[in-house]
Structures are given as C-alpha cells and as structure tokens.
Amino acid sequence: xxxxxxxxxxxxxxxxxxxxYILEEAEHKADEIKKEAERRAKAKADWIIRKAQTQxxxxxxxxxxxxxxxxxRKKLALQEELIKEVIDSIKERLASIPEEEYLEVLKGLIVxxxxxxxxxxVVLSSNERTLSLIEEHLEEIKxxxxxxIGKDVEISLGDPLETLGGVIIQNxxxxxxxxxxFETRMERLQSELRAKIAKILFG
Numbered sequence: 001x002x003x004x005x006x007x008x009x010x011x012x013x014x015x016x017x018x019x020x021y022i023l024e025e026a027e028h029k030a031d032e033i034k035k036e037a038e039r040r041a042k043a044k045a046d047w048i049i050r051k052a053q054t055q056x057x058x059x060x061x062x063x064x065x066x067x068x069x070x071x072x073r074k075k076l077a078l079q080e081e082l083i084k085e086v087i088d089s090i091k092e093r094l095a096s097i098p099e100e101e102y103l104e105v106l107k108g109l110i111v112x113x114x115x116x117x118x119x120x121x122v123v124l125s126s127n128e129r130t131l132s133l134i135e136e137h138l139e140e141i142k143x144x145x146x147x148x149i150g151k152d153v154e155i156s157l158g159d160p161l162e163t164l165g166g167v168i169i170q171n172x173x174x175x176x177x178x179x180x181x182f183e184t185r186m187e188r189l190q191s192e193l194r195a196k197i198a199k200i201l202f203g
Contacts, residue, residue, distance in 0.1 A: 075201045083193050087186060094164055094182055103133060106167060110134075110141060110155075111148045113169030113178040120151070121172040125158035126181070130165055 097105070114122055124134060134141065135157060145153050158170070166181035 079194065079197045079201055082197050083190060086193055087190060090186060090189070091164065097165075099133065102165065103137060106130065106134065107141060107144055109167050109180040110169065111145055113167065113180045114145055114153055115149060116178050117169055117171060117176060119153070119171045119176075121154040121156075123156050123158045123170045123172060123174060125161050125168040125170065126166065127163050128160045130163075130167060131157050131160055134167070 110124065124131070126134070138155065142153070142155055145155070154172075156172075158168075158174075161168070164182040166183075166185060168177055168179050168181060170177040
C-alpha cells in the first residue's frame, strides 16, 4: 500500500507540474495575444488619428480657400461698384457742364484729334448740341487749330449721332477716325480706374 501511495503522489506531483506548465504557457500565450492585440489596436488607432488629421487639414485648407475666394469675390464686386460710382459721377458732371467750359473741352478734343489724324480736311461728328456749338464757334476753332498745328485745316460738320458729348474726327473720306467722344474716353478712363482701384484693394 505504501508503494501505491507513493506512485499516486508522484503522479499527482507530475500532474500538478504539467498543469502549472500548461497554465504558465497559457498565461504567456494570453499575454502575447494581448500585446499583439494592443499593438494592432495602437497601430489602428494611429492610422485613424493620422487619417483624421489628414481629413482635418484638407477641410481646413478647403475652408481657407473658400474664404479667400469669397474675399476676392467681394473685393471684385466692390471694385465694380466703385468704378460704377466714379463713372456715374463723371456722367453727372458732364451732363451739367457749363457751355463755356464745354466749349474749351471741345477745342482741346478737336485739336488733339486733328493732330493725331494728320489730315488737311476733316469731318467732325457729335450730338446736335455739340455740332451747334462747334458751328457757332467754327472760325475760332479753325484759328486755334492753325495756331497749334501750324497750318490751315478744312473743317466740316458731319451728321448728328448719339453721344453724351465730345467729338469724332474723321478724314474727308471717313475711312480713318479718331473717337474723342465722352463714352470712349470714359472707357479708357475706366481701364485706368480699374487698375488703380485693384491696386488699392489687392495691393
């Protein structure tokens, strides 16, 4: 009986050792699985964080781009509004310009146009009010032209046309023309205004 007892104790001892070994192996394996799971979770979390950061950066850039676009759109709208205000102001000024002052403006436009055209015979066209004013002071205008250019220029009047004012100077065959009407000169002025206002708004 004593021998059997010893055998049983030995078997139990071996069984306990095996169980202990199995448990240690299981714990070790569980620890490895846990660490691997944590590593994967961390990697996934890092990936999620990086992805979120990238998306956030893209969204930030989109918002900034849209904001800049909106600012530029508003500046352009303001630019157009300012140009319109200036042009409207000029039109109001031209509509109320006194005849004496208008005549002086006309003289300058006519001389400038004739000099640029370089012809000895010219035809002047404008609205009815302007043509009447030119006709009334034609001899005076011819004298000024001769004084400025240094030679006589034959000046005749063409048909009335729709314009705020100013004058179109053409050669006798009407194949070459210098447009010194207020509308055309305002268009030239508008380009300069746009550039100046754009510089103020956009730098």
